[in-house]
Amino acid sequence: MNKEKNAIIVGAGLVGSLWAIYLSKAGYKVTIYERRPDIRKAEISAGKSINLALSYRGWTALKGVGIEDEIKSIAIPMPGRIMHSEIGEQTFQPYGKAGEAIYSVSRGGINAKMMDLAENLGKATIHYNVQCTGADLNAGTIYLENLLTKEKFQDQADVVFACDGAFSAVRYTAMQKMDRFDYSQDYIDDGYRELLLPANEDGSYRMEKNALHIWPRGRFMLIALPNEDGSFTCTLFMPFKGEKSFESLNNDAAVEDFFKETFPDFYDLSPDLLHSWHSHPLSSLAIVRCYPWTMGKFALMGDAAHATVPFYGQGMNGGFEDCTIMAQLMEKHAEDWTKIFEEYQILRKPDGDALQDLSVQNYFVMRDFVADPMFLLQKKIEGRFSELYPNKWLPLYSQVSFSDTRYSDAWKAGLKQDAIMKKVMDRADIAQVWDSKEIEENILNLIDQE
């Protein structure tokens, strides 16, 4: 008779809930400790909430435990982005090929569903309002405090997974105190504030439902993702300080004027902009890097290992992919956790780094380039070439969002593509000859030279 295998997961967020299902299918008894109350019962948000965009890697991880249909039922496909110009003109840009889309999900909605699945399908026990206060990493012991009763206790398992987010308590209270643990938290200069664009009174959407809407304005931008109830979750990203900044929007008149001037069509659609403005906090954005990701019987997964800024829509997808990878390694190493953890961090750390590099780079793309005619022309050339030679050119966005190419490989391929396209776009007459045979040959030659 086998001894029962026990696992502890810290954090009942998206990655923790999904990983509980994987572990349960592998025969583990799973206990989850979650710092917050049960979001399915309490009137609280599921943390920082920018709507999420599920894409290929996320779906792959969900399929791995057969729950993709459950999630698809609460996801809205967005086959492209709709760019809104200063005068309200809209331009649709597909994200990939026909049939490809990323999917809008609300963080609260998907988290609640994932918790249901972790409990029902994963047979996990979730303890809420329990905070991690420390750990004995080699022993697999975790020190805990019930935030309601103030009771302090501990638990122990064969393996422990810290899926407790960007400011992971396991990482902060245990790993960061260990010798030779590299760690960094870097805040970007920009913050964000959410706004809700409600449904029309008849429940219909005020803008095209099946798209990610974006108002790129150079140093700042507004985006909107559809919700199931007809509303859009909108997010304004801009610098904390400076001429046009959150600091400068310090009174209602300034906010009104700013929106009227900068996002006129959005302003006209919004029934109660100021109320929405005041009902959401100003939040910050950070990149958190660390290494090692595993110590003793503990491993970091998701944001706890590689928290990123949201500009490539890959935070959740990358965290879900951690589950795919860890599950593959469990199989490969027949549940020898020393080997699994060692390979997991060596294999996956470069992908975490690349995911973060991609996210930061895409911030500039979204903010600065999406409205730039030369950038749009470049994307048209890339798109045309990719259709003609699909084996020679998969656009970076597709590699990241519609494939499971390793993030680190996608990042390197993207740098090569950029170098090639820089040469192509340098031609003075590129706008005239962009769809010519000559340009095609030109790109083919440049690829061969790489």
Added chain:
Amino acid sequence: MNKEKNAIIVGAGLVGSLWAIYLSKAGYKVTIYERRPDIRKAEISAGKSINLALSYRGWTALKGVGIEDEIKSIAIPMPGRIMHSEIGEQTFQPYGKAGEAIYSVSRGGINAKMMDLAENLGKATIHYNVQCTGADLNAGTIYLENLLTKEKFQDQADVVFACDGAFSAVRYTAMQKMDRFDYSQDYIDDGYRELLLPANEDGSYRMEKNALHIWPRGRFMLIALPNEDGSFTCTLFMPFKGEKSFESLNNDAAVEDFFKETFPDFYDLSPDLLHSWHSHPLSSLAIVRCYPWTMGKFALMGDAAHATVPFYGQGMNGGFEDCTIMAQLMEKHAEDWTKIFEEYQILRKPDGDALQDLSVQNYFVMRDFVADPMFLLQKKIEGRFSELYPNKWLPLYSQVSFSDTRYSDAWKAGLKQDAIMKKVMDRADIAQVWDSKEIEENILNLIDQE
């Protein structure tokens, strides 16, 4: 009647003790909380201890409160380094001009002396065995625990200075939890282990007293600094892992063989190498960066703000210079701490960064280049030119160690000098013409082109 001004300092290390004297002279009642026991009474080390090299900035800060003579009495001048080759040949390289030297001090010795001065001259009250467990940054309140009695208490002051080292408790328990606090701890691949080379039986030195001894060997190196009792504190720096590494020196025979082969003259001088090897731990080295350095009524100083690796001998000197700068700003802003703190961090952060960049770069210089004939020739050319045109060329080492040029300016000047010398050294016949008028003119022209 003026209200009494109160200040709290966390950490009775070198910077904390010195800063207490400065504050006391400015009329503050100073209370210091120190986590460790009183090193003057207990048989403990004063933390990680590589001997320290006091140089210009350190002396300037000591002079600022008139205690340079007290410290000079326990400091040994080192006007240059003595390089030991694989066959035991020694080469002396002066650090600066005639009369210039850096000074060897033992960390324990200088720390004990500084505590005496803080108490007697600075009228500071030092509480030992008291750990900081948190802080209310805006209130100037610090939460404390007596590690012997387990008593928890708090204290409050007009201003609080965290001089509590690379792994500052104030920074960790309070600042790192604040929104938008940037932080990183990066360990280098190399560790260090100390060795004591004792005095001869008659108390005399086994090597030249007045020098920093160095055995550069490419990927690793050994250094030795003189102590007052005739001994040398020696430090082996090398990678943790790899072919020649601490990992590979995993038994007594391997250690003996390694020293016999690699540092033969040192091996012959050492009466009990293995005992010394086993009586010191293997330690790691990290660069810690963060920002902001001030929050509310709290400021970070010294290692707590900008911990560095020891390869430029500037950790203590840079920390002492923080005191010089802070004291100047107190005067400039008439003790308006909001203004002082704001200018302190804006002014000083680039210098902390540069100090760290210089330290890392000098690791490569010490390890790789000090034994390279072309590097030595380059230094000779620079030295010659600097003597001829002292206003046009102050060697980087002198800018850092024998001047109070801002670290950030020294770093930039060093990059320019490197670019110039790279061009000069590119001449095939440089070894023949190095001291010619032509090379002189060549350098003058290159300086003008910058």
